[in-house]
Amino acid sequence: MDNMKPMLQVYKPTSAHWVGDGFPVRNIFSDENLGEAISPFLLLDYAGPAEFPPSNRQRGVGEHPHRGFETVTIVYQGELVHRDSAGNHGTIGPGDVQWMTAASGVVHEEKHEPGFAKRGGMLEMVQLWVNLPKAVKMAPPRYQTLLNEQIPVAYLAQGAGQVRVIAGEFHGLKGPAKTFTPIHVYDLHLTADDHTELSFPTGYNIGLFVRKGSVVVNQSYVVGEVELAFCGAAGERINIQAKEEATLLVLSGEPINEPVVWRGPFVTNTEEELVQAMADYQAGRMGHLD
Numbered sequence: 001m002d003n004m005k006p007m008l009q010v011y012k013p014t015s016a017h018w019v020g021d022g023f024p025v026r027n028i029f030s031d032e033n034l035g036e037a038i039s040p041f042l043l044l045d046y047a048g049p050a051e052f053p054p055s056n057r058q059r060g061v062g063e064h065p066h067r068g069f070e071t072v073t074i075v076y077q078g079e080l081v082h083r084d085s086a087g088n089h090g091t092i093g094p095g096d097v098q099w100m101t102a103a104s105g106v107v108h109e110e111k112h113e114p115g116f117a118k119r120g121g122m123l124e125m126v127q128l129w130v131n132l133p134k135a136v137k138m139a140p141p142r143y144q145t146l147l148n149e150q151i152p153v154a155y156l157a158q159g160a161g162q163v164r165v166i167a168g169e170f171h172g173l174k175g176p177a178k179t180f181t182p183i184h185v186y187d188l189h190l191t192a193d194d195h196t197e198l199s200f201p202t203g204y205n206i207g208l209f210v211r212k213g214s215v216v217v218n219q220s221y222v223v224g225e226v227e228l229a230f231c232g233a234a235g236e237r238i239n240i241q242a243k244e245e246a247t248l249l250v251l252s253g254e255p256i257n258e259p260v261v262w263r264g265p266f267v268t269n270t271e272e273e274l275v276q277a278m279a280d281y282q283a284g285r286m287g288h289l290d
């Protein structure tokens with residue numbers, strides 16, 4: 001057990017809420033409960049799995065702003081559409097990822113894809129908020145659609161499972177997401193009773209979100225379905241054993257170590273910048289949807 005990263009805590013969501021009328025979410029973590037311990041990540045919401053009946057109404061969340069960070073949406077089931085005031089739009093389905101850099105500010109809407117709404121079906125997705133360092137908080141917005149077929153998959157030895165590399169790298173396989181600070185984001189699938197070891201630099205924060213099944217971390221801590229384990233920055237290695245077939249979202253990154261001033265859709269470094277963000281939004285300086 002040399003140089004293992006210390007397990008700090010296991011969280012389970014205690015409540016659920018709706019985002020707009022399209023996303024029944026459980027909050028898995030936020031800066032409010034984990035703070036610097038999970039930097040550069042700010043929030044993880046898990047939507048569904050939920051069955052939507054066929055409908056002519058396109059559910060979702062209407063026009064709203066963001067500044068100072070990135071929203072990353074990973075779809076597991078269902079289909080979503082997005083459009084924003086920077087002129088970007090996209091449709092993402094199972095396995096696809098939308099990596100939106102709000103930075104200086106965008107206004108956007110996130111909805112069920114019209115055909116999916118009409119057909120009805122299961123929706124399951126996560127939205128992850130990634131903070132930006134001060135130096136790029138006011139950079140121009142950016143938008144990346146990462147389709148399932150662009151996301152490389154590494155196969156673990158002896159059929160132990162697979163790693164889908166969305167951002168960062170795993171055993172030399174690079175994920176397609178462009179990021180502003182060093183981040184690794186994987187979908188990890190483990191076969192029942194198999195185990196794997198992940199390795200990250202000392203100083204990186206780690207969150208392990210168990211989406212399906214249950215695992216044992218570092219041979220001691222049981223982490224069940226829809227629970228989050230997070231590990232301290234010391235050490236390099238994490239051992240994950242699947243008690244049953246398990247699927248995890250693995251988050252790892254170098255902490256930003258700057259003040260976080262967060263209200264609603266804006267994340268800045270100071271109160272003055274927060275007031276400025278609200279004023280800029282109200283004055284229309286984050287743009288509008290056509």
Ligand code: MN
Nearest residue numbers: 064066071110
């Ligand atoms: Mn949004």
